[in-house]
Amino acid sequence: MIALTGKNQSYVLVLYGLCFPLIHVAHAQFILKMAAVQGGMGDADIKTDIKTEPSADGFGNNNANDGRVLSASPGSSSSTGSNKQTAAVTPEDQQTLLAVLQFLKKNKLSESVEILRREAGLPENSLDPKANESAGAGSGGAAGIVDLEGGDASSLLSRVTGSSSAGAQAPTKGTVQSGCCPAVAEDQPDVSVVLSAYSQQGDPTLYKVYYRDLKKFIETVLDCHRAELSQVFYPLFVHMYLELVYNNHESEAKAFFEKFSGDQECYYEEDLRILSGLTKKEHMRGNETLLDFRTSKFVLRISRDSYQLLKRHLQERQNNQIWNIIQEHLYIDIFDGMPRSKSQIDAMSGSLAGEAKREANKTKVYYGLLKEPEIELPLDDEDEEAENEEGKPKKKKPKKDSVGSKSKKQDPNAPSQNRIPLPELKDSDKLDKIMYMKEATKRIRLGPDNLPSVCFYTFLNAYQGLTAVDLTDDSSLIAGGFADSTVRVWSVTPKKLRKVKSAADLNLIDKESDDVLERIMDEKTASESKIMYGHSGPVYGISFSPDRNYLLSSSEDGTVRLWSLLTFTCLVAYKGHNYPVWDTQFSPYGYYFVSGGHDRVARLWATDHYQPLRIFSGHLADITCTRFHPNSNYVATGSSDRTIRLWDVLSGNCVRIFTGHKGPIHSLAFSPNGKFLASGATDGRVLLWDIGHGLMVGELKGHTDTIYSLRFSRDGEILASGSMDNTVRLWDAMKAFDDLETDDFTAATGHIHLQDNSQELLLGTYTTKSTPVIHLHFTRRNLLLAAGAFNP
Amino acid sequence: MTERRFAEVSRESVRLMAEGAGVELGDDVAALLAEDVCYRLREATQSSSQFMRHAKRRKLTVEDFNRALRWSNVEAICGYGAQDALPFRSVKEGELFFVEDRDVNLVELALATNIPKGCAETMVRVNVSYLDGKGNLEPQGTVPTAVQSLSDDLLKYYQQITRAILGEDPHLMKVALLDLQSNSKIAALLPYFVYVISGVKSVSHDLEQLNRLMHMVKSLVQNPYLYLGSYVRSLVSSVMYCILEPLAASINPLNDHWTLRDYAALLLSHIFWTHGDLVSGLYHQILLSLQKVLSDPVRPLCSHYGAVVGLHALGWKAVERVLFPHLPAYWANLQAVLDDYSVSNAQVKADGHKVYGAILVAVERLLKMKALSLSQSAEGQSGAHPGSVVGAVSYRVNSPGLSPPPEPLSEAALGIASHLQVGGAGCHWEEWTPVPLPAMYCELYSFFGDSLAVRFSTGTGFGTHSPCTPSQLGDSRKEPPGPASNLDTTRKMPQLTANLNISPRQDGSPRTDPPPPSLSGPGSRSRSSSSCSRQRSAGLSREVFPKARFTSPQTTPPAFSFLIGGRQMGQRCQGRRPFQTMFATTPPVSAIPPRTYAHKLPVIGRVGKPVRRWTCSHYSLHLPL
Secondary structure (H helix, E strand, O other): OOOOOOHHHOOEEEOOOOOOOHHHHHOOOOEEEOOOOOOOOOOOOOOOOOOOOOOOOOOOOOOHHHHHHOOOHHHHHHHHOOOOOOOOOOHHHHHHHHHHHHHHHHOOOHHHHHHHHHHHOOOHHHHOHHHHHHHHHHHHHHOOOOOOOOOOHHHOOOOOOOHHHHHHHHHHHOOOOOOOOOOOOOOOOOHHHHHHHHHOOOOHHHHHHHHHHHHHHHHHOOHHHHHHHHOOHHHHHHHHHHHHHHOOOHHHHHHHHHHHHHHOOHHHHHHHHHHHOOOOHHHHOOOHHHHHHHHOOEEEEEEHHHHHHHHHHHHHHOOHHHHHHHHHHEEEEEEOOOOOOHHHHHHHOOOOOEOOOHHHHOOOOOOOOOOOOOOOOOOOOOOOOOOOOOOOOOOOOOOOOHHHHHOOOOOOOOOOOOOOOOOOOOHHHHHHHHHHHHHHHOOOOOEOOEOOOEEEEEEEOOOOOEEEEEEOOOOOEEEEEEOOOOEEEEEOOOOOEEEEOOHHHHHOOOOOOOOHHHHOEEEEEEEOEEEEOOOOOOEEEEEEOOOOOEEEEEEOOOEEEEEEOOOOEEEEEEEOOOOOEEEEEEOOOOOEEEEEEOOOEEEEEEOOOOOOOEEEEOOOOOEEEEEEOOOOOEEEEEEOOOEEEEEEOOOOOEEEEEEOOOOOEEEEEEOOOOOEEEEEEOOOEEEEEEOOOOEEEEEEEOOOOOEEEEEEOOOOOEEEEEEOOOEEEEEEHHHHHHOOOOOHHHHHHOOOOOOOOHHHHEEEEEEOOOOOOOEEEEOOOOOEEEEEEOOO | OOOOOOOOOOHHHHHHHHHHOOOOOOHHHHHHHHHHHHHHHHHHHHHHHHHHHHOOOOOOOHHHHHHHHHHOOOOOOOOOOOOOOOOEEEEOOOOEEEEOOOOOOHHHHHHOOOOOOOOOOOEEEEEEEEEOOEEOOOOOOOOOOOOOOOOHHHHHHHHHHHHHHHOOOHHHHHHHHHHHOOOOOOHHHHHHHHHHHHHHHHHOOOHHHHHHHHHHHHHHHHOOOOOOOOHHHHHHHHHHHHHHOOOHHHHOOOOOHHHHHHHHHHHHHHHHHHHHHHOOOHHHHHHHHHHHHHOOOOOOHHHHHHHHHHHHHHOHHHHHHHHHHHHHHHHHHHHHHHHOOOHHHHHHHHHHHHHHHHHHHHHHHHHHHHHHHHHHHHHOOOOOOHHHHHHHHHHHHOOOOOOOOHHHHHHHHOHHHHHHHHHHHOHHHOOOOOOOHHHHHHHHHHHHOHHHHHHHHOOOOOOOOOOHHHHHHHHHHHOOOOHHHHHHHHOOHHHHHHHHHHOOOOOOOHHHOOHHHHHHHHHHHEOOHHHHHHHHHHOHHHOOHHHHHHOOOOOOOOOHHHHHHHHHHOOOOOOOOOHHHHOOOOOEOOOOOHHHHHOOHHHHHHHOOHHHHHHHHHHHHHOOO
């Protein structure tokens, strides 16, 4: 089915599962964007959803739904999407159109074919067999808006020769994101097409020679270039190996692998292991990792000098095999200036698709905090010690009223207050804010000499497997997600959990009474914990709403569920992911939440919409963790492709890509001031990122196993990390960030110099009793709470 | 390639499998398949590891693998989900390897009586791990079943305490016990102490050690800082051992194992009332095991005695529930023993008398309490303030000195207690309908005759007892839940009283009996233990049960001073004499002097939960024994 809209000369092509009726076209499920033609759309958005089935899928970012919820979006998105190239149907577009026509024809949608052809002004014979060829290639690309620069494989615009244009070209075309995350292969696209690029034949026995030749060359170049050029090894190695496999040279492939796999950087070990298992062409189909590798361009940053060296060498040697691979599968981001050192390169590499292009991190990010609404703080100085639930700040230090004053002036880096519509504060929220401020005045100021006390919440007898934990902001409730599909909530204060009375009983209540909120609760149901059933698979992610009335849980069963903490029942099951949902989190202002999972997309939802408002697509592998920025305008996602992306909630664009982790990322935390991001991965390292500059600013080494939890203290002085290695470590975040002086050069080039000061920053290591730490939380008074299941 | 990077399925295996499924495979096909199988396996393993990572585990489970299979549209493999490792065995002849898959007898499984206990409830416990960033060296709260490494200090403490308690020096023992019940930092040692206590079985020949271990239990139970958790079960089983088992020590009639049983019974009820909520169904289980012993005629009489005092200690409802229905059957056996006047039977008969006495006391209280509960429910009690007014009334109405005022009320009126009992005993346990009081009385009367009647009626007013009331009251209040002191000071009274007073005037005027004797007991007994045991060995007592009841009382209504004197004696309990002998001599007293416990009061006071308070009072209820 196809819908064509004529406005702006743009062609919105909507491909549905064939089951979807035409009427619903307006609710586009799959927006297959035609190159960059469409006006009013940041073409970086990728609308397709990788593996999800075509039906029941969510909206694209720009569908009609947006306007309703994120009212700000249409206007601004049209500005961001003000593309230079508009109406003209470029050759590439034509290719793509042909591909689409091809597809439609194959599916016997002749009427639609007609319409499209008429609208696009394509000649009748455009679908002749000859065209098919290129259309085929194009459709492979079109599936994910692959390659804006070259519509088909055969006419690859050499990035190399166009090196100078690489910088210039990308921004104009807005390929920031699409260039490096094009791989959105729709529902098993034409794998054969994707892989077919490997079909170019070369003498298999020569591969070794080529590679060895290059290796020899790189080993002999000047030291300063060697490190840079060595980056080429890994992608080349992989692509050559795959080419051999694809062309059925099994034994040669094995020999090639044996010979050169040892040369690769150790942090690619995991990928190499997967590769080595793959020795047959047949296996390449359906192997996701491969598709990723194949369809995405591996990004390298190389200085101009080094690059020229390489180019000259390859041209001299007539080494076309390698040259082709470089042209086709690598994106070389050339910069002017000094070549980078080995350590600089190592710090940034390790992800599945190389580094981020510099352009990817250039967008302005409004990382400042929103202005807090002014709430009259009743000044009763009698310290009611009544609400002393969270423990006892023994040393109360009289603190300057930083909380109050901070909110007065507008942060220049903050987004405008209504950049995205936020829910209005309810009375209860205001009360909670007041509570928060009161607590905040009793907060302990932490520092290297004043470390927080640690309380550990141990889940005992959790034989079914504890998979996720969350605590409310006021630390009054703790929730656990379990592998047996249950969600359990405990009250950690003496206040028991109560359900609301039944409807019949509610009728009997005096609604005018002051304590009506108390009266609606059914005292008979009071208990310390409640169990909620509904999921049909392990619950991997869990998150309380800021107002403590709701709980979100995401599960292996592909759903995200919203639970009411008043009735302890499930309110909504948000379906859309259809594959395991690894994580979910509420926005700090409530209402919105984000989820991410095995289908490699993150989705932004609003609790009152059963379909997502945004789909953030671009990661090359599972999204393992999702976090909201404190100002709720951005979402960070960590993935097993070993990158972290920051997405703009308003436009749906990817605004930052952080590479440097050497393993799947399992935890993220924003600093309370919104300026920094910390990430922890299976490699046991915590990396610190400066969001504004898009740079890595620190590396914290010490953990020996996956870091499942990260949290900044309330004032951001201390970063706590909890790991599978049964320890909680505290880091001096203040010092890590204070020492930064980001000069213009670094900011411009993205070349970072990290000093190895993990040991100085490490303030403490606290071990548990055989209990992996899977959640950390600072109470409002800066008492550190940790949680995990005792694991005898 | 020389080196194998992966586990591989050989082509022979593939061919064998194919043959098993009835397909002939060519070599090349098998080779291809084998390779493909290997690849698919690797792929599935890789994706299953993802599930493991997200479940925050280090161990890849069958479940993870099955999830990976399911998500790649492959049928999951069932039958390998067991927690324990599956043995992989080989057949000697022929290179065949297989996973052992034993047949499970479904019938057996379905009819199995040892239903596996469900695992404990998932819960969250919090502990302060690090204060101000500094390690909190003393472990706070324990993780059940966690093996903790003990700090040197704790280890030393443990050694000292156990040595002191099990050692020779009584003074040291007291100090140790005191510390044990007030020390707040010994949570980590709890498993060790429980383990020591579970050693009762190995010292069943040594009454002294058994006693000490029971005291240790008491101290642990009383320690307000200890969370006993599932260790309650272990403690209860140790205590039950002392109550019910025919201890090796009881072979020698000189050994006073009766006292131990009484003490343990009190301890049992104390544990139950204070910590019973930690283990679900504990009450039920205790009742069941007591019932089992009681209904087993092969068991020696001392075991039966233990069962009866145990039931008595658990409250009159337990008696009504278990003992009363069993009485007719049991009575026949007991009667046979008591009616056998042969010399060879003397020892057994003496034991029989003990059981008889214990039953009598138990049913007597049953009748009283039942009557009281009926009358109270009839009165539609004022409820709110049970202690004062109604208490006094009930006190009058009931036997004097036997039960301190708060007790009956608490049982009847305090929600928690009665709820506990009802909930625990549950009517669904066994068909059981409460017998109406008159019927019950009639039945009991048919067994006990006048002795019951006399006792039952004793309660109604007498002028004499008024002085004793306060003391009794004070007594019971002051008494901490320490069963020992309760037991020792007050336990023996009733029997004496009853017998004493009845004997002279058989017509049983109620006036005669009450409080004075209750006081006399300790005083007279306190004289000496040795004389007592001599007496006993002389076998004087063994004569005739009925006769004994009418022997003239030696102890006439004594005065308070005796009581006090008795307490100050501070001698350890020498045990309880068979009541028929008591008349002949002054019974010995026992008793850890109450004052040792007096200063524990603040601790107990602080705990101050209704249950606890109730328990205290409940204790005094046992004094009649």
